Amino acid sequence: MEMERLVVIWCPGLQEEGARGEEARRFVQVVARAGELCPWVHPVRLGVCALPARGPSRFFGGEEMVVSRLVEAVGEDAHIGVADGLFAAVLAARSQLIVPAKETAAFLAQWSVATLARPELAVTLQRLGVTSLGQFAALPGADVSDRFGADAAAAHSVARGRSGELAGLRDRSIERRLRVARGEDPDAGPEPPPYQPGFFGGTSAADSRAALSFARVQERLGVDAVLVGRVQGGRDPAEQATLVPWGSPAGGTGGTGGAVGAGGAVGAVGAPWPGRLPPPSPTEVLRVPQRAEVVDAAGAACQVSGRGLLNSELDRLSVNGGPWESVVAWAGPWPVTERWWSVRRRRARVQVVTVDGAARLLCTERAGWWVEALYD
Amino acid sequence: MFAFSADAIPSRRPRQLPAGLADRVRPTTPVAGRLLPVPAPLAPLFPEGSLRRGTTTTVSGQPGHGATTLALALLAAASQAGSWCAAVGLPDPGVVAAAELGIDLRRVVFVPHPGSGWAEAAGDLLSGVDVVLVRPPGRARLTAARHLTARARERQTALVVLVEHVSAWPEGGDLALSVGAVEWAGVGRGHGHLQGRRAEVRVSGRRSAGRVMECSLWLPAGSGAVAAAVEMEDGSGGTGPDKGPEAA
Numbered sequence A: 001m002e003m004e005r006l007v008v009i010w011c012p013g014l015q016e017e018g019a020r021g022e023e024a025r026r027f028v029q030v031v032a033r034a035g036e037l038c039p040w041v042h043p044v045r046l047g048v049c050a051l052p053a054r055g056p057s058r059f060f061g062g063e064e065m066v067v068s069r070l071v072e073a074v075g076e077d078a079h080i081g082v083a084d085g086l087f088a089a090v091l092a093a094r095s096q097l098i099v100p101a102k103e104t105a106a107f108l109a110q111w112s113v114a115t116l117a118r119p120e121l122a123v124t125l126q127r128l129g130v131t132s133l134g135q136f137a138a139l140p141g142a143d144v145s146d147r148f149g150a151d152a153a154a155a156h157s158v159a160r161g162r163s164g165e166l167a168g169l170r171d172r173s174i175e176r177r178l179r180v181a182r183g184e185d186p187d188a189g190p191e192p193p194p195y196q197p198g199f200f201g202g203t204s205a206a207d208s209r210a211a212l213s214f215a216r217v218q219e220r221l222g223v224d225a226v227l228v229g230r231v232q233g234g235r236d237p238a239e240q241a242t243l244v245p246w247g248s249p250a251g252g253t254g255g256t257g258g259a260v261g262a263g264g265a266v267g268a269v270g271a272p273w274p275g276r277l278p279p280p281s282p283t284e285v286l287r288v289p290q291r292a293e294v295v296d297a298a299g300a301a302c303q304v305s306g307r308g309l310l311n312s313e314l315d316r317l318s319v320n321g322g323p324w325e326s327v328v329a330w331a332g333p334w335p336v337t338e339r340w341w342s343v344r345r346r347r348a349r350v351q352v353v354t355v356d357g358a359a360r361l362l363c364t365e366r367a368g369w370w371v372e373a374l375y376d
Numbered sequence B: 001m002f003a004f005s006a007d008a009i010p011s012r013r014p015r016q017l018p019a020g021l022a023d024r025v026r027p028t029t030p031v032a033g034r035l036l037p038v039p040a041p042l043a044p045l046f047p048e049g050s051l052r053r054g055t056t057t058t059v060s061g062q063p064g065h066g067a068t069t070l071a072l073a074l075l076a077a078a079s080q081a082g083s084w085c086a087a088v089g090l091p092d093p094g095v096v097a098a099a100e101l102g103i104d105l106r107r108v109v110f111v112p113h114p115g116s117g118w119a120e121a122a123g124d125l126l127s128g129v130d131v132v133l134v135r136p137p138g139r140a141r142l143t144a145a146r147h148l149t150a151r152a153r154e155r156q157t158a159l160v161v162l163v164e165h166v167s168a169w170p171e172g173g174d175l176a177l178s179v180g181a182v183e184w185a186g187v188g189r190g191h192g193h194l195q196g197r198r199a200e201v202r203v204s205g206r207r208s209a210g211r212v213m214e215c216s217l218w219l220p221a222g223s224g225a226v227a228a229a230v231e232m233e234d235g236s237g238g239t240g241p242d243k244g245p246e247a248a
Helices: A022-037 A054-060 A063-074 A086-095 A104-108 A119-127 A133-138 A141-148 A150-159 A174-182 A205-221 B030-034 B040-045 B067-080 B095-100 B115-126 B142-155
Strands: A005-010 A042-045 A048-052 A079-084 A227-232 A240-245 A284-295 A316-319 A325-335 A347-354 A359-365 A368-375 B056-060 B085-088 B108-111 B131-134 B158-163 B175-187 B192-204 B213-218
Touching (some): A005 A086, A022 A048, A022 A174, A048 A054, A048 A086, A063 A079, A086 A104, A104 A133, A141 A150, A205 B108, A205 B115, A227 B095, A284 A359, A316 A359, A325 B175, A347 B175, A347 B192, B040 B213, B056 B067, B067 B085, B067 B095, B067 B158, B067 B192, B108 B115, B142 B158
Parallel strands (some): B085 B108, B131 B158
Antiparallel strands (some): A005 A048, A227 A240, A227 B108, A284 A316, A359 A368, B175 B192, B192 B213
């Protein structure tokens, strides 16, 4: 079952109502301040409120941003956490952590069964040597249900990270108590704002800010100056990597959808990377390969034979007529896959490491050599 | 007494998180909001285990030693967490290499050839994204360096400067990472293939509290991502085709 990802604000000093009702009043303020940031913060019980993570995360540009904005809004006394489901999110808030999606069970495992707030169940489990949620989760579900009943089975499902809500976690009277604390008529107050999914859908503030800065650079330097990388795998024999201008309809808008920016020419401006070589891939793929010379110890040009073998050992490399560098290691040659319609050519790639520690990807055809890419 | 009151729940925290998950949870304490995540193998390089917003980090190294890999890797975790990033002045960037490093390509723009307008472009981007990587063409002028460092601080953007030598960024950074000696694994004299570059990385700078730290990293490892380098039992660095690093 897909659990809702929640942000929980947990206020350590406000969990219990004191004699003067101060805690409820302060909690009202926390809920109000958080509510200014996001319209559907809702109280769970005294000292704990929650909001859905997904919408605000898209709007503010990530869960960390949501958390940091909330911290600013509600103050440092509140602990904030994010996790799948309310039960885990409350514990995440107590630990001040963001628990990654789908890792709920692992996070819950080390907590005590006492966190379930079911004292009789906890005592029985502890007599059986089951003290942690992880140990509880490891028990077979059918056994738990048969032995301890439906409520324990529900708790078991929570411990396994399969559901997020647990009876008793929410205080149904909290809205009324807060109305009292606000000095409102407890029975006839305004309804809390209804959940509006999709309120935060679409482009977020962070996305707009980023897109604006990209457009500014494009105005200065041209549409082709700001590029987005794309890797397309699949059935194509040569895996293609390209760079397309930001804002081009070829998807050059990152993850935001919708074209932004001037309508420049659409197409690949980067060199396609014929990725048959295993990783790691080179960090610089030269659009214009550099002319090179590769010779053996005798000074004769190295060549790849018709059988795809090097005719001699590589000894020295010179790029663009520059100084000779000693070759300490090399690998290949790997024939370059050609498309069936191209004229048959004998091209091969060789990885070359020179004495200074630099590694390059070279391409050779007949006795000619070019540097195609650099590993830096 | 409400069942879930603070009294009912033991106040001691869980003793520890399972290994692995501990790397993947993110803290929500207020100071954490001013931090951006970095890939786990690079966390030891940073005083807080993360890139601090508003700071300038220089990454330097001889060409071919992996400084570009290290600088790009600093974008990986942040982009995956949803931060927008930009890389200015990296000519002909290897898109597949970026993806192998773990960069979310949907969150990163490249400005490979800004020409003489590199500093203005970097300045514009500092106002729009969370991490800017800039590679100045040669030695940067003091005024340009100061301006960008100040803009980064003001906008709470992390600035990463890639240079051949740390002297090419006259302002100095809050943190300086420099790549020293490197050794490739996996290639021999005519056999194997490049399977990883083991590099010595040195950390220094104002925010390292006067410490100078050195550590060994794979920049990158066989998978194309960065990884911590473990000492082999025989004290070797894991060189040669049989001792290539496992995929990270």
